Amino acid sequence: MKNKLTAKQHATHNTIVTVGKIKIGGLTPTIIAGPCSVESEEQLLKTAVGVAEAGAHLLRGGAFKPRTSPYSFQGLGEDGLKLLVKAREKTGLTIVTEIVSEKYIPLFEKYEVDVYQVGARNCQNYDLLKALGKVKKPVLLKRGMGTKLEEFLLSAEYLVHHGNPNVIMCERGITTFENYTRNTLDLNTVAALKQLTHLPIIVDPSHGTGIRSLVTPLARASIAAGADGLIIEVHQKPEEALCDGQQSLNLAEFSELVDQVNKISHAVKK
16 A cells, blocks of 8 residues: 555554544544535525434535536535535534535635535545645545545545545445446445554445435444444435435434444444
8 A cells, every 4th residue: 555644554543533522533433414415494404403413413415516417406506505504503513515626615614614525526636635635624535436445545645645634534335337226335445444544434325325225224334344433315305305315314214323323333342
């Protein structure tokens, strides 16, 4: 491996990324939850309150959405960031949202975004990674659909090398020959990264499966495999979602997921 700064053997202890009062990489699994995209004030606030009550630690929601089709919903942009700030004020949850270009860094700073998410399509956007290396806020780095393990580690290395040690790695599924699920959730990578790097690793079983009924089983498996947390898509009315409704849990399903993964975490660490 060519990663010098993120390699486990070069660190005296595992990295804990602190976001507000939450410590990612500690003994308790961190749960990040919320809608794929910010659609409206009512949708976001109801979902945010619901996930907070169910035990989420951070709120996710996309203001800028890179979509495969130019005709798909692209997000509300700056208005979406404003709504995320409202949700943070209402619930106390810190916010995680995707940044799609370095040109948006000043906008993210203006609204004091707590965690900058680098989506799968930008995992190897090295100009963006270099720019985010100069930002002091934590970065949640998602693995690309076709990104090999070493390439994933080197993307994280870009961030740390350019000055930002607060990196959270996220396995979100890769493209394989299988087409029943949206992606193939690679839990091999979770176990491997726990051996190879001191950075925390979380899992996205929503994108990893693309099927609502599979999200909770794969969330349980992720925690059992050693993941430090999860990022889960939740919508107050998944059937009405403008983006990724088929893989979004409703609030009751999310509450059950939190209960189950906490029990598994306790059992694994006994």
